[in-house]
Amino acid sequence: MIWLIRAGAYLFSGLTIWQLFQGAGMPDVGVLNKHLALDQAHGMVFGVCAGFSAYTGLDVTLIRLAWALSVLYRGAGLALYILAFVIMPVS
Missing domain, CATH: 1.20.5 (Single alpha-helices involved in coiled-coils or other helix-helix interfaces)
Known part of the structure; x- marks a missing residue:
């Protein structure tokens, strides 16, 4: 494996x-000026997945699916989600 x-x-x-x-x-200068922050306006729970979506440019549905799968795997995703919520600033 x-x-x-x-x-x-x-x-x-x-x-x-x-x-x-x-x-x-x-990459463009605009890409370098992005910062990772919570997006509570577009978020479902705390805005962590929406913040990652805005930062990476990926669809928020894919990020939510990946996070949900990581929650199902020994609960690691839940701990990471709470940690991300605590660490990430509000935009």
Whole structure:
């Protein structure tokens, strides 16, 4: 199982470097000015998933699904959700 995780990490890092050398270049300045914060206006519970969605640009439904799956796996997602709520500032 560990070899599968390592292979995925190597593949992801290789594709990232490939994109950098193929002309994707550095991200825009607007992307660098983003900060991770709670988005309580668009959130369902505390706004943690909506904040991650605004920060990463991913669909909030995908983030909520991933978080729900992590809650089902030994409850790790619940602890991480509460920790993120405590740490993240309000936007």
